[in-house]
Amino acid sequence: MDFENKKVLVTGASRGIGRAITSAFLANGAAVWGLSSKEPADLPQRLSAAEGKLSWLTVDLSELRAIEGVIEQAVKSADGFDVLVNNAGITKDGLAFRMKLEDFQRVIDVNLTAAFLISRIIARDMARRRSGAIINMTSVVGVHGNGGQVNYSASKAGLIGLTKSLAQEVASRGVRVNAVAPGLIASDMTDTMPEEAKSKMLDHIPLRRIGTPEDVAHAVLFLAESPYITGQVLQIDGGMFM
Numbered sequence: 001m002d003f004e005n006k007k008v009l010v011t012g013a014s015r016g017i018g019r020a021i022t023s024a025f026l027a028n029g030a031a032v033w034g035l036s037s038k039e040p041a042d043l044p045q046r047l048s049a050a051e052g053k054l055s056w057l058t059v060d061l062s063e064l065r066a067i068e069g070v071i072e073q074a075v076k077s078a079d080g081f082d083v084l085v086n087n088a089g090i091t092k093d094g095l096a097f098r099m100k101l102e103d104f105q106r107v108i109d110v111n112l113t114a115a116f117l118i119s120r121i122i123a124r125d126m127a128r129r130r131s132g133a134i135i136n137m138t139s140v141v142g143v144h145g146n147g148g149q150v151n152y153s154a155s156k157a158g159l160i161g162l163t164k165s166l167a168q169e170v171a172s173r174g175v176r177v178n179a180v181a182p183g184l185i186a187s188d189m190t191d192t193m194p195e196e197a198k199s200k201m202l203d204h205i206p207l208r209r210i211g212t213p214e215d216v217a218h219a220v221l222f223l224a225e226s227p228y229i230t231g232q233v234l235q236i237d238g239g240m241f242m
């Protein structure tokens with residue numbers, strides 16, 4: 001894949017799936033702006049390894065009112081992005097009957113509302129330039145649901161609606177909007193799951209392994225450069241849901 005001279009913004013780039021997406025774009029020639037709530041400890045090493053092709057934005061996406069100013073500034077300083085990957089996400093699991101309103105709201109804010117705020121600023125600029133690709137990180141639970149995750153699955157289902165609606169709004173201006181829906185992927189987010197739960201899930205994965213962040217990154221780059229795909233949700237789940 002060739003992303004030479006392309007500019008990419010990746011949210012949640014400090015670790016896990018976002019980190020793998022950032023590395024894959026850099027390895028394929030892109031300049032990348034990573035965004036996370038905290039600077040990763042190894043940022044100096046990552047910046048020097050990227051030889052000027054990696055920039056960093058430290059923004060807490062739960063602070064919704066701060067987002068637009070920072071993203072507008074980033075669009076200006078980058079002189080426009082070719083690709084946006086809305087990857088940042090959190091979980092705050094619990095059964096619906098016991099879930100605190102703030103735990104529902106925070107997950108919606110970070111996973112969905114922040115993606116909406118970032119997308120509309122960048123999509124507007126892409127539309128002006130008549131080109132661009134946005135990829136939203138949803139989840140198989142946004143399609144199929146999952147007990148104990150009403151907040152998370154609602155945020156991920158919301159991202160699917162956002163993806164399809166925005167895709168319809170901007171397609172005529174040359175901007176594509178797609179989503180990827182990972183299944184079980186090894187990362188900090190899934191590290192805390194009990195081994196028993198993971199091995200039960202593994203029984204339902206025909207490819208017989210847990211996915212890697214690189215598996216997801218591969219699909220993100222594919223969608224970023226596929227000129228005739230828009231409004232789609234691509235499941236990356238080893239065949240868990242067919």
Ligand SMILES: NC(=O)c1ccc[n+]([C@@H]2O[C@H](COP(=O)([O-])OP(=O)(O)OC[C@H]3O[C@@H](n4cnc5c(N)ncnc54)[C@H](O)[C@@H]3O)[C@@H](O)[C@H]2O)c1
Nearest residue numbers: 012014016017036037060061062088089139182185187189
């Ligand atoms: N790991 C999985 O099995 C899996 C499955 C389906 C979907 N996903 C989705 O993939 C994405 C990445 O997940 P991961 O497994 O790499 O998780 P992770 O916890 O390892 O990484 C999350 C990233 O989001 C960033 N982030 C979290 N809260 C933020 C905030 N308030 N402001 C700014 N940045 C914030 C973190 O800094 C980090 O870079 C998430 O959207 C997640 O919902 C993951």
